[in-house]
Amino acid sequence: MPPRARSQSPKAKNPKWVVYILRCADGTLYTGITTDLNRRLAQHNAGTASKYTRSRRPVTVAYRQAVKTHGDALRRELAIKKLTRTLKDTLVANYERRRARRSSA
Template sequence: MQARVKGSWFVYLLECRDGSYYAGISTDVEARFLAHVAGKGARYTRAHPPLRILARRAYADRSAASRAEWQIKQLPRERKLAWLERTED
């Protein structure tokens, strides 16, 4: 997993209790994960509580992270983790 870089945005992938994946963006993945766990995150994670952060990937700005998040949400489930673990775009 990548360390936090000041000013960067991350796309992150969570594993939920039912085995599903949730993708999101944040500047602080750990804080966002805790919000999801507390039921204060996305509607999806309130219904599918997250277990752990599977992966994260840094982007230069919010726009790039949002585009990447949209792309990963279009992928079939089995390709999402592999996409985030790639070392290049």
């Protein structure tokens, strides 16, 4: 029997990928990718997304970056995971500064 095709909305046919960094309750950072950040964040906070974040809840989004393709998302995720903690903290701080400027403008 062939595998069932998942029904796809028009939006799902060309999903926008998001690379994200979560700040865990213990202060550590977790990097991942998804096409639906709100859903994925809920999964992390429910303890169903990753073994790593399951014991470090609650988690909050510290950084997000939209990319066009799954391949782009995978490459960016890997690049972030290779960064030192100091560089990840700088990336997050710069992101938070940009968001603060946009919200105050």
